Each structure stands twice: as C-alpha cells, then as structure tokens.
Amino acid sequence: MQIPYTVHERPDTGLYNGKLGVWLFLASEVMLFGALFSSYVLLRTGDPGFMVVPHEIVEAIGGAAHGAHGEVRWPAELNVPIAFINTLVLIFSSVTIVMSWASLRLKDFGKFRLWMGITLLCAFAFLGLKGVEYAQKFDHHLYPDTANFLAIYFTLTGLHALHVIGGIVVNAYLWGPGAKMWRTEPERFTNRIEIAGLYWHFVDLVWIFLFPALYLL
Amino acid sequence: MSGHTAEEIKGEIRRYWLVGFALFLLTLVTVGVSYLHLSIGLAVFVALLIACLKGGLVAAVFMHLISERQAIYSLLLLTVLFFAIVMLGPIGGRLGSIGIEGG
Numbered sequence: 001m002q003i004p005y006t007v008h009e010r011p012d013t014g015l016y017n018g019k020l021g022v023w024l025f026l027a028s029e030v031m032l033f034g035a036l037f038s039s040y041v042l043l044r045t046g047d048p049g050f051m052v053v054p055h056e057i058v059e060a061i062g063g064a065a066h067g068a069h070g071e072v073r074w075p076a077e078l079n080v081p082i083a084f085i086n087t088l089v090l091i092f093s094s095v096t097i098v099m100s101w102a103s104l105r106l107k108d109f110g111k112f113r114l115w116m117g118i119t120l121l122c123a124f125a126f127l128g129l130k131g132v133e134y135a136q137k138f139d140h141h142l143y144p145d146t147a148n149f150l151a152i153y154f155t156l157t158g159l160h161a162l163h164v165i166g167g168i169v170v171n172a173y174l175w176g177p178g179a180k181m182w183r184t185e186p187e188r189f190t191n192r193i194e195i196a197g198l199y200w201h202f203v204d205l206v207w208i209f210l211f212p213a214l215y216l217l
Numbered sequence: 218m219s220g221h222t223a224e225e226i227k228g229e230i231r232r233y234w235l236v237g238f239a240l241f242l243l244t245l246v247t248v249g250v251s252y253l254h255l256s257i258g259l260a261v262f263v264a265l266l267i268a269c270l271k272g273g274l275v276a277a278v279f280m281h282l283i284s285e286r287q288a289i290y291s292l293l294l295l296t297v298l299f300f301a302i303v304m305l306g307p308i309g310g311r312l313g314s315i316g317i318e319g320g
Contacts, residue, residue, distance in 0.1 A: 014286040023289055027296040034303045042307035080248070087244050095237035098279050102230050106223060201279045208271045211244075212264035216251040 007187045022195040026202050029163075033206050036159070040152045040213065050148055053077060057147070061140045074149040075215055077142070082133050083215045086126050087207060093122035094204040097171070097197045104190040109182055112193070116175045119200070123168045130161050153214055160210060163203045170196050236278045243271050 004010075005017045013020055043050050053072040061077065096119045103111035137143075137150075144154040174189075174196055181189040247267045255263065277283040282293075 013288040015288055020288065020292075023292055027292055030296050030300055031303065034300045038303045038307055041304070045307060080251075084244070084248055088241060091237060091240045091244065094240075094275060094279050095233055098233050099230065102226055102233070105221075105226050198280055201275050204279075205272050205275050208275065209265075209268050212247055212251070212268055216247065217257070217261055217264055 007185070007191060016191055018191055018195050019198075022198050026198065029202060033156075033159070036152070036156055037209070037213070040156065043148055043152065047148070051075075054147065057142070061142075074147070074153070075217065077140075078153070078215050079133050079136060080215050082129050083211055086129050087211050089122050089126050089129070090204045090207050093119045093126075094201050096122065097193075097200045101190065101193045101197050104182075104186070104193055107186075109179075112182075113175065113179070116171060116193075120168060120171055120175060123164055123171070126164055127161060127168075130157065130164075156210055156214065160203070160206055163206070167196075167200050167203055171200070232278060236274050240271050240274060243267055247271075 003017075007016060009016055010020075051073045053074055053076075058072045096115045100112045100115035100119065103109075103115055142150055144151045174192060178192070179189070181192070247264060250263050250267070251260070253260075282289070
C-alpha cells in the first residue's frame, strides 16, 4: 500500500503528512514540558525555602557562594560552565542540522552526511557533559530525593536528556541505514530530514529555557 | 515556504549562520546578566526576555515558523492557549492561597 502525501502537500492542510504529524507531536511535548515547568514555578513561588540549600548539605559539600541573607541557593551548587558550554553545543547543533537539510535541497549528499555527522557528535558531547555534571552531583550525594529543587532539576534535565537520546537514535538512523532512501526517493528523504530537524530544534528550544531557569536564577 | 532555487537556498544558509551567531551572543548576554546581581524580579524578567528572544529566533528561522502554513499556526494557537492555562495555574494558586491567608 502506498502511504499518501509523504512528498507532496495535502490540499486541505497544505502540508505533507509527516510534517503535520511532527507538529502535533511537538504540541504535546510543549504541554509535557509546560506542566513540569509550571510545577517548578509553583514550588519556587510557593515555598520560600525551595531554592535554599539545607545547612547540613552546605557543610557536607562546602565552598559555595553565599546569598544576600547568608544562605546558599541551589544554582550556586550547579555547574554553570558545563551548562553554558552545553547551551552553545546545542545551538551549534541546531545550525548543523538545518545545514544538513539545506545541503540535501542543494542535492549535495556528501555535505548532508558531514553536517548530520557533526550534529550527532554535538548530541553525544551534550550527553557526555551532562554525564559529568550528574556524576559531580552523585559524588556529593545529591540525588533527586535529597531536596525538592533537585527532584525538579533531575526530572527536567533528565527528561530533556532522554529527548536528546531520542534525537540521536533518529538522526543516527537517517545518517546511516535510513540514508539509502536518498537514492530512490530523494524528496521524501529530504522531508524526513526536515521533520527530524524540527524535533531537534524543539530539544534546543527547551534547553534555552531550562538553562536560565535552573542554573542562573 | 522556503526558496527553491540554489541562490535562494544559499541566502537561507547565510541567515541560519547569522541566527546561530545571534543565539551565541544572546547566550553570553544571559550569563553576563546573571553576574550583575539584579533583584530577583528583574533578573527573572531579563533572563526570560532573552530566553523568549532566543526561542523566537529558533522557532521563526530554524523551524520556519516565519513562513509556515495556516494549519500549523492554528495548531500552535491552540497549544499556546493551553500552555498559558498551565503556566497561569501556579499564579492563580498563589493568589488563592494569599486570599485564604488574608481571610
């Protein structure tokens, strides 16, 4: 059976089906992250002690900068340089994945392979740095059940990391075995890269909001 | 939606790099502002303003929302509506609890 509208646009929506499907998926993702972000705002505004590191933890890990009232706030315990580098890595990967799509539109499959390969390397670099960050937390015996802030921090960043892993699986398939579609159905393959890119940009978009909300404020 | 001639696509590529560079600069600004020791209200406002600007650039240029089909806009309008409800929930909850404490 031939799947309809994988290349050409449906007359009623003006979109090929895969693109509409991915946007519907992204809309559900907005609600998923939105609900968690809303929980973070609720906890942060509702509990005056939410952002304050308990005294016994400060003593155990030591050396954090003190706030205006002498208390230590959780962002001071997070690794801002790593998160900053990770932000730049994700932004660069957003450029490289859109470059891979543009390369296909210019009929340059070699460049596509290059840019998609760099995107994958960026994704692995992000996860590697995230792993270093998590390892530092675990070394200090900071786990999701240690404090409410850490529960939200690990949930939001962990869910985001799972999305990065999902992106790696899809992009690696399209870079590797899935790329043979380019020889038989180049337009359909180009569309696949476009919608994989839409997902990847969304992953970047979520991090753009997580970075200041968790690490800087 | 997007240009189809090679020249138009090359023009788009220049725009992608320009936006990538703008996002890089805005990230530097975000981190720089966090060292200014602003009041928490102002810090939240500035950080979220920059994040919205960066998110807007990603959505508009990388996700092509600047020139998308009506169906996508309609879908996103509904998403924004529900997202606003989810985000306004905590504010409503806070106002409610203040009312209870006041009463």
